[in-house]
Amino acid sequence: MDLSKPKPKKAHPETCNDQESDAAERCRVTETKAPADNDRDQHPRQDVQPKEKQDPPVTPNKSRSKTAATASSSPPARGGMSMPSQIMIMRMPPSVSLSSEDKELLRTADPLPPVTRETLSELDLDRIMRNIHLRTDANFETDLHFKPDLDGEKGLRKRAAADRYWSAVHIEIMAHAISTLNGESVELEVVPVSQLARIEGDWFQPRLPWMFETLQDILKTLVPERDHACVAQNLDVRLLMQQIRKGVLDLARLARWLAELLKMHCAPMRDQDADRMVTEISQGYDTHDMGKVVDGLRTLFGLLEMMKLDVANHQIRAFRVALVEDTIPFLQDYFFRRMATGEFKADDARTWYLSIPKQVTDLSREAEDRAFFPPAVLLRGLCELLLQFDEPASYPQTFQFDLHRLWQLRVTLQHLIHIDVCWSILEHLINRAECRASRRHIYSRFRSRISCLLDTSSDSGSDNLGTRLPNAANVALEIARLAHEARSGHASPKDVPNSLITEAEKSIKRHLATESPVFRHYRGILRHELLTETYQLARKYINMSPLAICESQRARVAAAPSMALGRTQRQREIVVIAMKLAHIGVLHWRVWGPLLYAAASY
Known part of the structure; x- marks a missing residue:
């Protein structure tokens, strides 16, 4: 793939809409560690030139039968595509017997592959340059990385839909194979969508023609234009479908050609995927195991997606400086235009600031x-939202692209307050009896154990003892055990008196079920420390460019080990939070100060 750095066109935020500004439906941006491979292994090859002449495995037949021509009917609708007025259907041959589940699968599974040119379009350079989420995230995360969005419930739904699609393809290939063995012909016809409900018999929308069409479309986005004719010749959909119906398509040879083409343009680390695809399709073709063939096709489309991701990630690295430097004018232009048209309301944010x-x-x-x-004032307001006892109902609308960062900061700050409160409870229990261990030793063990419990969410709400403290019951048990250990010198959990556990639970309920004086006391201490560090950094950042702020933060992180000397773990954590808060606040002020806050007077 030709990855010579083109001069990026100036992105116009007015062309963005909500659909484009979101991360790709199949891909999302995440912060990952850069791969250990050298840079040549991280992006498509630039040093391998394709052969001038390809030996195609299939010689296109210029004469097209009337039946084969039906493969050119309109594709099924997906996403923003309009619904076609007519579609192609395939009638199941009489010799093919299917269960009711298989028939339902053929009718209801997705008509297009999980990976299409449309689903990968968010990874195009023009879309990357206009992706407002990515532009914002690039300021805070040095190692942005696109990866398939397969996490959570959304990821489960995508995997389930992909499984259903490939199972339907498997059935369709088997139907072609059985009909060929029995000398039957597969009926394909184009019918108006309005008449589908009146069609009798076992029929479904064939997926193979659009799978090959999709394969051709994606390949043309991944290979240089000089190879497009070769791709069109070897992936002639009408010819391939004609060969499938006659049972003469050499899938193994087609797979080898695809692997040779892809290896010319993919990163070296993707070669093994291309080889695996050839092995799976060839073994399935030679042994008549259509399940193996489908596995190979699935590997092929997964490889195409990873190749597109590799290109996009290479482009993010190449243009990150431009993305960061242009952040403020880009966001100002974006929001100004939306405010002018009434699409974005910022009155509530200004009211909050005032x-x-x-x-x-x-x-x-x-x-x-x-x-x-x-x-x-802005930083102080943010600090209060992050430190308040109850979760904020919402953050000002102007922070819509920083929400996940703000929520993460709030969780971290509340975590620090909870640790301070729990330590005060432990100290109270220890002070009631003679302590046989050093406080420093006790605090070290307390900090590691309690932090681990607080970072682990509980599935049972009863474990929280009616408080906002995660795993409150287990935290109370651990506090009681540490108190008993400090008193007696014994570490066995079985020896902890029930009365001590009960007292620890009551203390947690008293101090953390509501906004208690103890909670406010430790929050006040944390607020003072956090604001001191945040203001110091913000004064430094306020006149720096976005890129200079990023580089300053990176340099500070690199120097963290030497700067940590003489600081406690808690102090180091506060400094990290202050760096992030100052960065968010200053960048936000640089964007919104002239647009919204500048008119405010105190």
Whole structure:
């Protein structure tokens, strides 16, 4: 694939819409560690030139039969595609007996492969440059990486749909194979969509023609234009379907040609996938095992998706500097146009910003520096949202592209408060009796054990003891065990008195079921430490370019081991949070200050 760096066209945010600004339906951006392979293994080859002459496995037949021509009917609708007025259907040969489940599968499974040119279009360079989520994330994550979106319930649904599609393809191939052995002909016809309900017999929309059509479309986006004629010749859909019906299609030879073509343009680390595809299709073809053939086809489309991802990830690395540097004018233009047309409402965000000085009475320190006071108010407001006891009903609309970062910061800050409160409970239990271990030793063990429990979500709400503390019951048990160990020197959980466990549970309920004085005390300490670090960093960032802020953060992370000397683990965690909060706040101010907040006066 030709990956010489083209000069990126200036992206116009006005062309973005909600559908385009979201991550791809099949792919999402995530932060991953860069692969250990060298850069040549991470993106498609640029040093391998394709052969001038290809020895095609199939010689196209220029004469097309009337039956074969039916493969050119309109494709099924998917996503934003319009519904065709007529579709092609295939009638099941009489010799093919199917169960009711198989018939239902043929009728209801997706008509197109899980990977199509449309699903991969979000990975095109033009779409990447206009992807507002990616532009924002590029400021905070140095190792952005596209990968298939197969996580969570959405991923399960996609895998299930893919399984159903390939099972339907398997049945369709078997039907062709059986009809060929029995000398029967497969009937294909084009019918109006309006008449589908009146068609009798076992029929379904054939998937093979559109699978080959999709394969050809995707390949043309992955190989240079000089190879397009070769692709069109060897993937002539009408000819391939004619050969399938006659039982003369050499799938093994076609697979070898595909592997040779793909290896010319994919990253070297994808070669094994191409080889696996050839092995699966060849073994299935030689042994008449259509299940193996379908496995090979599935591997083929997975390889095509990974090749497109490799190209997109290479382009993200190549254009990351441009994406970051252009962040502020791009976002301002994007939001200004949407505000002008009424698509985006920012009044609530401005109201929230103006309300901060009224709700926060101790802004005297921020007011000492009048130039820094407006962004300091914004940072203070964010800090209060992150530290408040109850979860915010929502964040201001202007933070819509930072929501996941803000929620992560809130979870981390609440985690620190919970640890402080739990430590105060443990200290109270220890102070009631003679302590036989050093406090430093106890705190070290407490911190590691309690942090692990707080990071593990419980499936049972009863384990939280009616509080917001994750695994509250287990945390109480661990506090009681540590208190008993400090008192007696014995570490066996069986020796922990029930009265001690009960007291630990009651203390957790008292301090963390509601916004208790103890919770407010430790929140206040954390607020002071966090704001001190955040303001210091924000003053530094406020006049820096977005790229300079990113590089400053990267340099600070690299120097973290030496900077950690003399700091406790808690202090190091607060510094990391402050870096992220200052980055979010300053970038937000640079975008929204002139658009929304500048008119505010205090």
